[in-house]
Amino acid sequence: MDNYIEQLRNHNLKATPQRTAIAHSLDNHGHLSVEQLYELLKQSFSTLSLATIYKNINIMTKNSFVSEVKIPEQKSVYELTKAKHSHFVCRNCNEVHDIAFDLDEIIQNASKKTESTIESAHLVFSGVCHQCKS
Amino acid sequence: MDNYIEQLRNHNLKATPQRTAIAHSLDNHGHLSVEQLYELLKQSFSTLSLATIYKNINIMTKNSFVSEVKIPEQKSVYELTKAKHSHFVCRNCNEVHDIAFDLDEIIQNASKKTESTIESAHLVFSGVCHQCKS
DNA sequence: TTAAATGCAAAAAATTTGCAGACGT
DNA sequence: ACGTCTGCAAATTTTTTGCATTTAA
Numbered sequence: 001m002d003n004y005i006e007q008l009r010n011h012n013l014k015a016t017p018q019r020t021a022i023a024h025s026l027d028n029h030g031h032l033s034v035e036q037l038y039e040l041l042k043q044s045f046s047t048l049s050l051a052t053i054y055k056n057i058n059i060m061t062k063n064s065f066v067s068e069v070k071i072p073e074q075k076s077v078y079e080l081t082k083a084k085h086s087h088f089v090c091r092n093c094n095e096v097h098d099i100a101f102d103l104d105e106i107i108q109n110a111s112k113k114t115e116s117t118i119e120s121a122h123l124v125f126s127g128v129c130h131q132c133k134s
Numbered sequence: 135m136d137n138y139i140e141q142l143r144n145h146n147l148k149a150t151p152q153r154t155a156i157a158h159s160l161d162n163h164g165h166l167s168v169e170q171l172y173e174l175l176k177q178s179f180s181t182l183s184l185a186t187i188y189k190n191i192n193i194m195t196k197n198s199f200v201s202e203v204k205i206p207e208q209k210s211v212y213e214l215t216k217a218k219h220s221h222f223v224c225r226n227c228n229e230v231h232d233i234a235f236d237l238d239e240i241i242q243n244a245s246k247k248t249e250s251t252i253e254s255a256h257l258v259f260s261g262v263c264h265q266c267k268s
Numbered sequence: 269t270t271a272a273a274t275g276c277a278a279a280a281a282a283t284t285t286g287c288a289g290a291c292g293t
Numbered sequence: 294a295c296g297t298c299t300g301c302a303a304a305t306t307t308t309t310t311g312c313a314t315t316t317a318a
Contacts, residue, residue, distance in 0.1 A: 014292055016298060034282090049300045054283060056298090070204040072256055088250055101244055107259070110235055115264035116222055122206055122258045125241070130249035148317055150273060168307090183275045188308060190273090274315070282307065291298070 011065040018045060018052055022060070023080065031069060031077035031087075031096040071096060071124060084120075090129035099125065145199040152179060152186055156194070157214065165203060165211040165221075165230040205230060205258060218254075224263035233259065 004023035005015040013019060021041050026032060032040070038053045057078055060066040067081045071089050077096055086101040103121045111118050138157035139149040147153060155175050160166060166174070172187045191212055194200040201215045205223050211230055220235040237255045245252050 009293095014297060016292070018299075047300065050282095051284075051301080052299055055285095058284090068206070070206060072202070072204060086244070088244075088248060088252065090250065091253075097248075097250070099244055099248055101240075101247070106235075106240065106257070110220070110222075110233055110259055113235070114222060114231075114233055116224065116231070116259075117261045117267060118222065118259045119225075119261040120259070122260070123240070124256045125244055125250075125252045125254070126256070127251045127253040133251065143318095148272065150317070152274075179274095181275065184307095185276080185309075186274055192309090270318090272315105272317080274313105276312090276314105278310085278312105280307100280309065282305100284305065285303085287301095287303105289299085291296105293295090293297100 008065065011060070011063040013060065013063060013065060018048065019056055019060075021045070022053070022056055023065075026066060026078060026080045030098070031079050033075045033077050035075070037078070069096065069124075070122075072126060086123040086125065088125040088127065088129070090132055091126055092128055092132040095129060097129070142199065145194070145197040147194065147197060147199060152182065153190055153194075155179070156187070156190055157199075160200060160212060160214045164232070165213050167209045167211050169209070171212070203230065203258075204256075206260060220257040220259065222259040222261065222263070224266055225260055226262055226266040229263060231263070 004020045008015045008019055008023065018041070021044055022037060025037060025040050034053055034057060038048070038050050041053070042048050057066065061068055064081050066078045069077050069079060069087055071077065074089065074094060084103055086099045086103065088097045088099050089095070101123060103123065107118050107121050138154040142149045142153055142157065152175065155178055156171060159171060159174050168187055168191060172182070172184050175187070176182050191200065195202055198215050200212045203211050203213060203221055205211065208223065208228060218237055220233045220237065222231045222233050223229070235257060237257065241252050241255050
């Protein structure tokens, strides 16, 4: 992604320097926790407050500009909202990566097994990443 | 499940009344949050401490007697550890239900798309449950 | 009998809130 | 100019810890 200012405005978010920096960091790093975002952005904004990160992550999530990813045994990480996909987390380095995966097919399959109406699915894989194997 | 005392001991956990009650509640209700467990068990143990729930959930999770289930937009719930399965959460009533689903096939499929070694998968469906539709 | 569990209180960690001043539009 | 955002401090919520007493085995 690029042009964070326009993207933020499209999501009804004023484009403050802190917010464009959050967007930039998430775009660059892929997935970051609240604490990681804070540590990163403190370098650019010496007076940055943790409360600002929380307030922004909350409103950005509510406005679908970012998405929370809940990982087993770990703190949540956040990413820029993208097309539906799944995640992989390395149990060695804890890095989170995107994995393309057709969730629609899974949803259709699971729908056959329940009386409920399934609308979405969240899938997280765990294992050992390429780098950590070597 | 039944015979919680033996099950607890099999997981290197002393069978205290509080622990058998936790096991019993999880068995009955399926999925409970820390707070829900506390509110439930307080009725049987007037002096029960929240710290006891936390300590027990933590050690029970570490010893694989219970498993944490992370649900999008909600607090974690806990369940007795069972054979691998997936979950469904109703966005109306927030109830969590088990869904049988062959995760191995998904893992094999996803493995083709990554250099990483996938060892496990966590899948959570969201939608509207049977009761809430009517 | 002994190591471990409970309950309480206190501490620590995580998240939210209120408000004055600054800033985006 | 207006409404929103930021940063700070304080408040709240969530989770952990230490310790004296009790309890399971």
